[in-house]
Amino acid sequence: xxxxxxxxxxxxxxxxxxxxxxxxxxxxxxxxxxxxxxxxxxxxxxxxxxxxxxxxxxxxxxxxxxxxxxxxxxxxxxxxxxxxxxxxxxxxxxxxxxxxxxxxxxxxxxxxxx
Amino acid sequence: xxxxxxxxxxxxxxxxxxxxxxxxxxxxxxxxxxxxxxxxxxxxxxxxxxxxxxxxxxxxxxxxxxxxxxxxxxxxxxxxxxxxxxxxxxxxxxxxxxxxxxxxxxxxxxxxxx
Numbered sequence: 525x526x527x528x529x530x531x532x533x534x535x536x537x538x539x540x541x542x543x544x545x546x547x548x549x550x551x552x553x554x555x556x557x558x559x560x561x562x563x564x565x566x567x568x569x570x571x572x573x574x575x576x577x578x579x580x581x582x583x584x585x586x587x588x589x590x591x592x593x594x595x596x597x598x599x600x601x602x603x604x605x606x607x608x609x610x611x612x613x614x615x616x617x618x619x620x621x622x623x624x625x626x627x628x629x630x631x632x633x634x635x636x637x638x
Numbered sequence: 639x640x641x642x643x644x645x646x647x648x649x650x651x652x653x654x655x656x657x658x659x660x661x662x663x664x665x666x667x668x669x670x671x672x673x674x675x676x677x678x679x680x681x682x683x684x685x686x687x688x689x690x691x692x693x694x695x696x697x698x699x700x701x702x703x704x705x706x707x708x709x710x711x712x713x714x715x716x717x718x719x720x721x722x723x724x725x726x727x728x729x730x731x732x733x734x735x736x737x738x739x740x741x742x743x744x745x746x747x748x749x750x751x752x
Contacts, residue, residue: 525697528681559742560694564744565743565744566727566742566743567682567727567742568742569739569740569741570702577687582739583642610660614682614738617684625684625687626672626674626684626687627682627740629674629681629683630681631679631680631681632680632681
């Protein structure tokens with residue numbers, strides 16, 4: 525019963541490098557999303573997906589790409605990392621986007637861009 | 639647009655004290671309301687929820703009532719414990735066009751001292 529699994533837990537990147545943050549869920553949830561958490565800002569939605577093959581932008585999408593080729597996986601790609609992308613990233617999923625039973629969150633990826 | 643405002647922290651209490659964390663929202667229609675808790679080094683966990691006006695969500699001694707007339711969803715607990723030390727997020731689920739999104743407040747850090 526893994527829930528939402530995020531890898532890696534920690535990552536340090538140099539400015540301009542690229543990387544992919546992985547997110548996988550085993551609950552057959554249709555809805556998945558990525559948030560970033562910054563001090564004093566709460567959580568802000570980056571991208572979300574309501575099902576395989578369907579993605580859309582959230583509040584702060586610039587600098588990030590996503591794809592959803594399977595129900596289980598929702599990777600987040602940083603094409604050219606910038607110091608402003610230093611943050612803690614959370615992946616979340618739910619049965620559907622209405623999420624009346626709440627979202628299930630992963631344990632987060634702490635990213636530092638130097 | 640839709641937004642959540644919760645009281646600024648940090649909040650520091652002694653064990654067995656009464657806790658209130660205020661949360662007000664701005665939204666069209668009838669959003670669902672949530673409180674999430676984040677323990678140190680972990681992801682967010684759903685604490686309680688309410689999906690319609692006058693609903694009371696409760697869990698682990700925490701309570702919050704959906705007050706549409708005051709657009710509020712204040713979190714309360716009668717007697718806090720050291721183990722309740724965490725960051726608490728108020729959130730609402732609303733339809734932003736074709737899909738629902740979860741909007742978070744900035745979070746309130748609670749520290750309970752023995």
